[in-house]
Amino acid sequence: MTFVPTAEKLMPELTTREEIALLARALWREGYNDHLAGHITALQPDGTLLCNPWLVRWDELRPEQVIRIDLAGNLVEGDWPVPLGIPLHLALHAARADVTWAVHNHPLFGTVWADLGEIPPIYDQSSALGGGGDLVLVNEYSGPVNDAATARSAVDAMNGGHLALLAGHGVFVLGGSARAVFQRAVALEQRCQRAWHVRAAGGTPTPVLPAGFLNHLKASDGNGFLGFWESAVRAELRADPTLLDPR
Known part of the structure; x- marks a missing residue:
């Protein structure tokens, strides 16, 4: 009997929440753990966004705590407050129909490179798995981080890309599914971590992977690695078997 892997066999069917x-x-x-910081948004067919609320850490978030907001940032559904700094996501979803999922946070190594104002090289294949074109450096501080005009300029500066270091701030990862943004976010932090270690060890600044290989992965939409996201889902459900139980 031949096993044909499908998402349905590898994890339970899930709602967006x-x-x-x-x-x-x-x-x-995976290191996206800066206390209460960070936003995850998922664009819905009616033009609203589902997102994590303010005041709930990512490691304790439950599906019933996910809120719905409109593109003006108003709470439409839920009983938790709208997260701070959400204008970046609002500007993104208003401007780019190709993006349905977005993740922003301050992982350690991604934030270090953002603080340096540098794009880290890709040294190994795991660091390249995210796809999404070129990683770009965006200086979004032309105004306050919760300012709509500043947010729009940051989105424009991404120039259609799906991976960004926000200078002096953190990272911004975009995609078309939870699977895509998970893979891209993990690969980005691995890229930043390993590039830092190579630099600290006095290694070469010249990447060793073939250009053709890197270009192939850059063209990925982040959905091709079946099992990467699904195994993470299973790990979380083992850690908290009640997570999907209604409350």
Whole structure:
């Protein structure tokens, strides 16, 4: 008998709220764990956004705590407050129909490179798995971080890309699914971590992977690695078997 892997065989069917809660928890384990910081948004067919609320850490988020907001940042559904700094996501979803999922947080190594104002090289294949074109450096501080005009200029500066270091701030990862943004976010932090270690060890600044290989991965939409996201989901459900139980 031949095993044909499908997402349905590898994990339970999930609602978007469940995906957001699982994504938050899985990314927390991957270093996206700056206390109350960070936003995850998922664009819905009616033009609203589902997102994590303010005041709930990513490692404790549950599906029933996920809120719904409109593109003006108003709370439409839920009983938790709208997260601070959400204008970056509002500007993104208003401007780019190609993006349905967005993740922002301050992982350690991604934030270090953002603080340096440098794009880290890719040294190994795991660091390249995110796809999404070129990583760009965006200086979004032309005004306050919760300012709509500043947010629009930051989105424009991404120039259609899906991976960004926000100078002196953190990272911004975009995609078309929870699977895509999880893979891209993990690969980005691995890229930043390993580039830092190579530099600290006095290694070469010249990447060793073939250009053709890197260009192939850059063209990925982040959805091709079946099992990467699904295994993370299973790990979270083992850690908290009640996570998908209604409350």
